Amino acid sequence: MEKITFNAMREFIIENELTDSVSITLHPDNFDELVLDYLDFNDNQIERPFEILGIEILQDNSGDIPKSKIHIMENAQ
Template identity: 65%
Template sequence: MEKITLDAVRNFIIDNELTDSVAISLHPDSFDDLVMDYLDTNGLKLERPFEILGIEILQDFTGAVPKNQVNILDTVE
């Protein structure tokens, strides 16, 4: 993804037919950009947990996810 935006993440979820059995992990900078875009679009209201189309969006604290990349995590054990 060139830049992580609300529209780009929505399209990614739809195009990849993701379900609530996964979560998306983002680089901290990409996560911050997405949250700001979400807040601008939704009038400064952020739900907890942070979800887009039912998919939880997480911030990667491990350093494993590069900026502007999406990591898909299985949430079903």
């Protein structure tokens, strides 16, 4: 995905039929961009944990996720 925006992430979640059994992890730069875009759509309010359509969005702190890539991770049951 070239630019990870709020609308693009919503479409990605819907197109891939993701459920709350997964989380999405993003490169820190993409995470920050997405949060700022999300704040614009939600009158500067953000929920914790950060979720879009019930899918938790996390920031990669390990350096494993490349920029502009979306990593889907199964949640522990």
